[in-house]
Amino acid sequence: MGLLDGRVVIITGAGRGIGREHALLMASEGAKIVVNDLGGGVDGSGEDTGPAEETAQEIRDMGGEAVANNDSVTDWEGAQRMVNAAVEAFGDLHVLVNNAGILRDRVVVNMTEGEWDAVIDVHMKGHFCPTRWAAAYWREQTKAGVEVDAAIINTASGAMLGNLGQLNYSGAKAGIAAMTLVGAGELARYGVRVNCLAPIARTRMTLQTPGLEEVVAAPEDPSDFDLYDPANISPLVGYLATEGCPFTGGVFHIGGNEVGLYGGWSLADENILATDGRWTVGDLQDKAPRLLDGRSNLASVTTSIGDTFKGFGKREPTE
Numbered sequence: 001m002g003l004l005d006g007r008v009v010i011i012t013g014a015g016r017g018i019g020r021e022h023a024l025l026m027a028s029e030g031a032k033i034v035v036n037d038l039g040g041g042v043d044g045s046g047e048d049t050g051p052a053e054e055t056a057q058e059i060r061d062m063g064g065e066a067v068a069n070n071d072s073v074t075d076w077e078g079a080q081r082m083v084n085a086a087v088e089a090f091g092d093l094h095v096l097v098n099n100a101g102i103l104r105d106r107v108v109v110n111m112t113e114g115e116w117d118a119v120i121d122v123h124m125k126g127h128f129c130p131t132r133w134a135a136a137y138w139r140e141q142t143k144a145g146v147e148v149d150a151a152i153i154n155t156a157s158g159a160m161l162g163n164l165g166q167l168n169y170s171g172a173k174a175g176i177a178a179m180t181l182v183g184a185g186e187l188a189r190y191g192v193r194v195n196c197l198a199p200i201a202r203t204r205m206t207l208q209t210p211g212l213e214e215v216v217a218a219p220e221d222p223s224d225f226d227l228y229d230p231a232n233i234s235p236l237v238g239y240l241a242t243e244g245c246p247f248t249g250g251v252f253h254i255g256g257n258e259v260g261l262y263g264g265w266s267l268a269d270e271n272i273l274a275t276d277g278r279w280t281v282g283d284l285q286d287k288a289p290r291l292l293d294g295r296s297n298l299a300s301v302t303t304s305i306g307d308t309f310k311g312f313g314k315r316e317p318t319e
Helices: 017-028 050-061 076-090 113-143 167-190 234-240 281-292 305-309
Strands: 008-012 032-036 065-069 095-097 150-155 192-199 251-255 258-261
Touching: 008 017, 008 076, 008 113, 017 032, 017 050, 017 065, 017 095, 017 234, 032 050, 032 076, 050 065, 065 076, 076 113, 095 113, 113 150, 113 167, 150 167, 150 234, 167 192, 192 234
Parallel strands: 008 032, 008 095, 032 065, 095 150, 150 192, 192 251
Antiparallel strands: 251 258
């Protein structure tokens, strides 16, 4: 008996990389999988039905149940077809894993409108469209008296904290984290939990990020633990998809041998200044610099996504 026996799962971008690992692990735990993948390149160009069907066949070959779907996550009607495909193939839907994504890296002064639009479209609209139709399905189930125990698992990135050369990608990933918080609040009434991953792994996208190819390379000794193996991410997805999982509204750091929970955006009392009535420009010029006491200017906080990797994989195991 697997921990996901009978759970019906849609995974977007599941033809390759992290999404494929999610599909294989969840199927091994008994889930029935809709493998969605448009089959495009890292930059979103092109289409290929092969990757989705190959992953679905791999699941069937190991004795699992899976169907392939090639709809674009940014296609409103295509996202509805995804949900319908799950219900038609397996009779229900319990979990949506929003994983699909692309890169169009460029410093802001050189970024084109098309590069901005493509990344925002695939990541943010590509999370919204499947979420909207899955949520509508679960709302109707709830109205019909069905006790829903469902989960949406989104995919952000450490880049949501800011990474130079990725204005579009960082903005999209921060937006996905915010969408997670709102979704968790709105969908709780329908029995739906919404969480988010910020994974660290070796993928087609990380291999194309400047400075990361050597960092995330597989160890030369195959007996060594591979910190950046994308398969390291999937157990958390499996856990968040289980019935009765207590988490919702969480944004999780996950990679290698580590799992953590981001503290979220916060505004501590000690970081607030007050005055009598309205501030003046002069008063702010005099007092606002105190807000920088003990901290760097925002623009210098993150200079490279490599900062995310400091200390990664070096922590002692938790007892």
